Amino acid sequence: GQQVQQSPSSLVLQEGENAELQCNFSSTATQLQWFYQSPGGSLVSLLSNPSGTKHTGRLTSTTVTKERRSSLHISSSQTTDSGTYLCAIDRGTGSNRLTFGKGTKFSLIP
């Protein structure tokens, strides 16, 4: 089965609302990264958060390692936040290889 599952698959909100994205993984993760992929395709690392809570700007990620889940909270969303949010884990096999989820496609209504 799929090792990294993200939900929802798509999310539509109005500008200014808060968004909550979920990532569940089926194997041990020694590294977890959240990425943003723009509609044009470029991939940007947002947060590296294998455990605990991290903040950067309007983003907050909380990872509960033993429950194999992570969330990404986007506060006061803006139209420039539109795009796909990807969760990826390193399964700790020693190869540094990230396994990606299918992403959450996030759209904002002005």
Added chain:
Amino acid sequence: ETAVFQTPNYHVTQVGNEVSFNCKQTLGHDTMYWYKQDSKKLLKIMFSYNNKQLIVNETVPRRFSPQSSDKAHLNLRIKSVEPEDSAVYLCASSYWGFSYEQYFGPGTRLTVL
């Protein structure tokens, strides 16, 4: 500027041709990667390369091979392209280790006619 650079941005070719994509990173990282993103947008690791050690995803066809001249460069060669090779190929780099973030290039979009 420190980043991951890829060339070309786009490449269109015919079945059976050989192609080569370039990747350079100026972040001082010791490990580089190639990922493939298919039409359904799922990203999958193809190769990781560190200190002369190459780790290959077993699902990658043998017509694909990485080529490195030094730790800042990792090119991707496809010996004889097939239609299913049409995808975006993303290069990334990081320090070796469990907790280091990976940084991605802008990608090369390959279309095989």
